Amino acid sequence: MAYTANPDRYNNMNYAPCGHSGLQLPRVALGFWQNFGTNTDPATIKDLCFTAMDCGITYFDLANNYGPEPGSAERNLGKLLRTDLKPYRDELIISTKAGHPMWPGPYGNWGSRKHLFASLDQSLERLGLDYVDIFYHHRMDPNTPLEETVDALCDIVKQGKALYIGLSKYDAAHLEQASRMLEERHCPFVVCQNRYNMLDRTIETNGTKDTIYKKEKGLVAFSPLARGALSGRYLNGIPNASYAARNHDFAKSLTDDRLAQLSCLNAVAAERGQTLAQMALSWVLRDNVVTSVLIGASTPEQIRENAAVASQSHHFSDVEVFSIDDILDLPHTL
Numbered sequence: 001m002a003y004t005a006n007p008d009r010y011n012n013m014n015y016a017p018c019g020h021s022g023l024q025l026p027r028v029a030l031g032f033w034q035n036f037g038t039n040t041d042p043a044t045i046k047d048l049c050f051t052a053m054d055c056g057i058t059y060f061d062l063a064n065n066y067g068p069e070p071g072s073a074e075r076n077l078g079k080l081l082r083t084d085l086k087p088y089r090d091e092l093i094i095s096t097k098a099g100h101p102m103w104p105g106p107y108g109n110w111g112s113r114k115h116l117f118a119s120l121d122q123s124l125e126r127l128g129l130d131y132v133d134i135f136y137h138h139r140m141d142p143n144t145p146l147e148e149t150v151d152a153l154c155d156i157v158k159q160g161k162a163l164y165i166g167l168s169k170y171d172a173a174h175l176e177q178a179s180r181m182l183e184e185r186h187c188p189f190v191v192c193q194n195r196y197n198m199l200d201r202t203i204e205t206n207g208t209k210d211t212i213y214k215k216e217k218g219l220v221a222f223s224p225l226a227r228g229a230l231s232g233r234y235l236n237g238i239p240n241a242s243y244a245a246r247n248h249d250f251a252k253s254l255t256d257d258r259l260a261q262l263s264c265l266n267a268v269a270a271e272r273g274q275t276l277a278q279m280a281l282s283w284v285l286r287d288n289v290v291t292s293v294l295i296g297a298s299t300p301e302q303i304r305e306n307a308a309v310a311s312q313s314h315h316f317s318d319v320e321v322f323s324i325d326d327i328l329d330l331p332h333t334l
């Protein structure tokens with residue numbers, strides 16, 4: 001039976017302007033990094049996408065290399081965009097990225113004009129779209145002149161292949177430079193994508209978050225749950241179908257000390273009337289520079305639990321903020 005979206009979906013989500021732009025993004029968005037490739041059956045992929053839609057999640061985040069295998073996440077979403085989701089295209093923000101290894105040879109990676117144009121054309125083909133809403137340069141390129149990357153991004157917008165531009169994993173200095181160049185060229189650069197969560201505050205300490213704020217861009221935070229560590233998922237051991245069960249290094253990071261910290265955080269969350277995952281998402285959203293938290297999910301229940309955060313309070317008292325810092329043995333921040 002054809003999918004019909006929940007008519008109340010827009011009452012279930014809050015939307016925020018993305019930096020200084022007219023683009024509104026849902027406070028909770030869905031990323032396609034790990035769970036939408038060939039390792040997941042098509043019925044589950046449908047279920048995850050339709051659940052997200054029904055929760056009012058309008059932003060689906062992809063990249064050329066998401067899967068596994070590379071390209072398969074775009075191909076799988078493309079199948080839905082050609083069928084069940086076709087009537088909803090204008091309600092959706094579809095993003096993709098280029099800049100990580102995609103095919104062998106000198107043009108399959110990084111930030112050259114050659115790579116960005118070829119990769120985006122391949123992405124559009126897989127997605128079955130004429131344009132993406134946001135095209136991100138996926139990571140800084142130490143070898144290509146920044147002017148070349150910036151000019152290519154501007155030309156991609158001029159050709160109508162992307163509506164807005166984003167930069168992913170740029171540090172403060174490169175962000176400052178790229179932002180100035182994109183503004184000089186009147187390119188609609190509106191969003192930065194960076195890792196940010198209670199355990200990883202690099203963008204707070206290295207000036208990136210302040211630069212995003214100063215430049216009036218939106219921040220879309222990835223890995224807000226630290227791949228699921230900041231949820232109830234591992235409080236009672238490692239479940240079979242979890243990321244930790246598949247990734248040895250990640251499992252090793254869940255030391256006894258870390259698990260003890262997570263239990264204490266879980267108690268703080270319970271006092272706030274939230275699950276640990278919800279508190280972790282609210283903690284990221286508490287700063288207005290953060291437009292959206294970009295969640296990964298392997299079940300519809302995870303999406304529903306996480307999407308509910310959009311209508312919860314993102315206010316943290318000083319006592320809560322300091323006790324979270326103390327539990328994690330980190331310097332006090334506000």
Ligand code: NDP
Binds near residue numbers: 030035194222228242
């Ligand atoms: P998260 O930190 O949100 O981790 C997602 C994982 O956490 C899920 O796959 C699931 O793991 C678990 N999880 C999610 N919700 C719950 C819940 N309520 N209870 C228990 N466990 C839960 O994000 P990701 O690291 O996956 O990143 C999210 C998105 O960000 C990506 O899909 C991608 O779009 C983007 N990203 C961008 C990057 C970039 O370079 N720009 C880099 C990395 C990500 P499990 O599979 O174990 O169920």
